[in-house]
Amino acid sequence: MVDLILTQTLNGLASASSLFLVASGLSIIFGVTRIVNFAHGSLYMLGAYLGWTLVEWLGPASPLGFWGGVLLAALLVAGIGVLIEIAILRRIYQAPELFQLLATFGVVLMIQDIALAIWGPEDKLGPRAPGFKSFVILFDSRFPTYELLLIVIGPAVLALLWFLFQKTRWGTLVRAATQDREMVGALGVNQRLLFTSVFAFGAGLAGLGGALQLPREAATLHMDLSMIAEVFVVVVVGGLGSVTGAYLAAVLIGILHAFGILIFPKITLVLVFLVMAVVLVVKPYGLLGKRPTGHARGPAVEPLLRPADGATKLAGLAALLLLVAVPLATPDYLVLTLTELLIFTLFATSLHFMMGPGGMASFGHAAYFGLGAYGAALAVKWLGAPMEPALLFAPFLAGIAGVVFGWFCVRLSGVYLAMLTLAFAQIAWATAFQWVELTGGDNGILGVWPSSWAVSKTAFYYLALGICAACVLLLRVMVFSPLGYALRASRDNPLRAEAIGIDTMRVQWAAFAIAAFAAGIAGGLFAFFKGSVFPTYMAIPRSVDALLMVLLGGVQTVSGPIVGAFAYAGLSEQLAKLTMYWRFALGLAIVLLVVLFPRGLVGGFLAWRERFGAAEGAR
Numbered sequence: 001m002v003d004l005i006l007t008q009t010l011n012g013l014a015s016a017s018s019l020f021l022v023a024s025g026l027s028i029i030f031g032v033t034r035i036v037n038f039a040h041g042s043l044y045m046l047g048a049y050l051g052w053t054l055v056e057w058l059g060p061a062s063p064l065g066f067w068g069g070v071l072l073a074a075l076l077v078a079g080i081g082v083l084i085e086i087a088i089l090r091r092i093y094q095a096p097e098l099f100q101l102l103a104t105f106g107v108v109l110m111i112q113d114i115a116l117a118i119w120g121p122e123d124k125l126g127p128r129a130p131g132f133k134s135f136v137i138l139f140d141s142r143f144p145t146y147e148l149l150l151i152v153i154g155p156a157v158l159a160l161l162w163f164l165f166q167k168t169r170w171g172t173l174v175r176a177a178t179q180d181r182e183m184v185g186a187l188g189v190n191q192r193l194l195f196t197s198v199f200a201f202g203a204g205l206a207g208l209g210g211a212l213q214l215p216r217e218a219a220t221l222h223m224d225l226s227m228i229a230e231v232f233v234v235v236v237v238g239g240l241g242s243v244t245g246a247y248l249a250a251v252l253i254g255i256l257h258a259f260g261i262l263i264f265p266k267i268t269l270v271l272v273f274l275v276m277a278v279v280l281v282v283k284p285y286g287l288l289g290k291r292p293t294g295h296a297r298g299p300a301v302e303p304l305l306r307p308a309d310g311a312t313k314l315a316g317l318a319a320l321l322l323l324v325a326v327p328l329a330t331p332d333y334l335v336l337t338l339t340e341l342l343i344f345t346l347f348a349t350s351l352h353f354m355m356g357p358g359g360m361a362s363f364g365h366a367a368y369f370g371l372g373a374y375g376a377a378l379a380v381k382w383l384g385a386p387m388e389p390a391l392l393f394a395p396f397l398a399g400i401a402g403v404v405f406g407w408f409c410v411r412l413s414g415v416y417l418a419m420l421t422l423a424f425a426q427i428a429w430a431t432a433f434q435w436v437e438l439t440g441g442d443n444g445i446l447g448v449w450p451s452s453w454a455v456s457k458t459a460f461y462y463l464a465l466g467i468c469a470a471c472v473l474l475l476r477v478m479v480f481s482p483l484g485y486a487l488r489a490s491r492d493n494p495l496r497a498e499a500i501g502i503d504t505m506r507v508q509w510a511a512f513a514i515a516a517f518a519a520g521i522a523g524g525l526f527a528f529f530k531g532s533v534f535p536t537y538m539a540i541p542r543s544v545d546a547l548l549m550v551l552l553g554g555v556q557t558v559s560g561p562i563v564g565a566f567a568y569a570g571l572s573e574q575l576a577k578l579t580m581y582w583r584f585a586l587g588l589a590i591v592l593l594v595v596l597f598p599r600g601l602v603g604g605f606l607a608w609r610e611r612f613g614a615a616e617g618a619r
Helices: 001-032 039-060 062-086 097-118 145-167 170-185 191-212 222-238 242-262 271-282 310-328 332-355 365-384 386-410 415-432 455-477 482-492 494-499 504-530 540-553 560-578 582-596 601-618
Strands: 133-139 143-146
Touching: 001 039, 001 133, 001 143, 001 145, 001 170, 001 191, 039 133, 039 191, 039 222, 062 097, 062 191, 097 222, 097 540, 097 582, 133 145, 133 560, 143 145, 145 170, 145 191, 170 191, 170 242, 170 582, 191 365, 191 455, 191 601, 222 242, 222 494, 222 540, 222 582, 242 271, 242 560, 271 415, 310 332, 310 455, 332 455, 332 504, 332 540, 332 560, 365 386, 365 415, 386 504, 415 494, 415 560, 455 482, 455 504, 455 560, 482 494, 494 504, 540 560, 540 601, 560 601
Parallel strands: none
Antiparallel strands: 133 143
16 A cells, blocks of 8 residues: 555646646746747647657667757757747737737647648657666566656756746846836836847746656647646646746646545546635635736727617628528538538627626636537437427526636636636536536447427527527627626726726626527537537637637727637638648638738728727828
């Protein structure tokens, strides 16, 4: 028993060191630049691939070849980080934080296809480290010496970071920028050079973490997203911007995960997210995090959501009439495509309701979309209900989850709120994935078909159009209702809103539940559209899709999510048809859109129209 406990503890510490190397870089980058770098997992993946190439080239058998390749890979990834910061991020530092997140997601897509083109789809298994190929005997159990090395590397890197931040001028500037970067700039410090060096240093740590993983696991094209999810958890649990907190969180999660496999094997998929949810509920800013101050970028108050003018209303009516007429003159495949776009439009609009007026970003909105789909499917499978009552049960199940999850989430704000929504979404996903008796697990629920009158593609299209259009219009009415104005007041100045009698937490809670209810309607329609339901409907990529749709259209515009849904989904489909490297093209398009339209497509158009009108008036 003692040897098992010791072995699992050491396994947990080895995993913690690997997590810490990547998480510390992300924490440092966020602390100074305030960028939630979604591409940090891609830098980790590049470190693994470059490490594999360089070690093979320099000679894996010799210590100089292996360790030289690992260090050189870290340096090359640091150089790639410099290119990303100069070419992309430097141009959007003044953009809203979520648009910076959108740009880094575009970088993720680009790097995925670059890695695919260079290294191919096959996994790359790295060699064992020279000098650390053996094992030691601990209480009659064998433990690899390389794992012991990783255990030592974690605290060694932590000590090195402490020395850099406490004993060097560069570290002093980094700490100062973490506290108040505007004041650092006012004192004459070259902020551009500081930001570039910080991003390069954080990228290098991610690359080092990836290269050091080669003797433990193969380099794959999917390791970026799997790692970034856990790293985000580590950084948030430790406290954004706190390197020491990141190490404590990595150790906590590493140990819990090592023993969780033995004690609670059925919750290993979401154990780290359960930990994050508990920590954020008890300590809203993480273990060693502090309430963010002095980091605002741009205006303190978001632009007002304005009612549509006459021309915009006419354009919307024309678009609706065009959608009504489309099935009369188009082939079936286009009708199917438009049906899916309509459902995603409602999904994006539901997220916009809490993001735009409420300022509550969600990384886990797919939970309610998926619960709506499962609600409809379970009503059909277990209750034998036809489509009509099943569509009513779908938003009911999603709305209940929104009420329960929202009660916890609205007590936080900013990135912490977004990460807690992600934690709840992962818990819902794991429940659907592992509760095989009820949901079918990864086999899903099949045979979720519409009623006989809605079986044809055209009939279901009109059903989706009617429901989605009605829900979108109702959400728009709510935006300009007393609830919507109270929601915006709670977003812009919570203290003043409370002073005039607005219960900000209750208002945000209501908006959270309404958004979940609307997403459940979209999920129910999607279940009957596809004829089946799977756990992937509430996975992280589905939440990212909704987030991208809202951001591409424009958060502070009512029509933004509609335009964003059609732009993102349509662009993805067309690029997938044109090239096998469509992710690179899509990522590049997203980055260009963020650089050219830092407030989204509709927001950029409105800003251009205002400037044009002002110029005309000046004449």
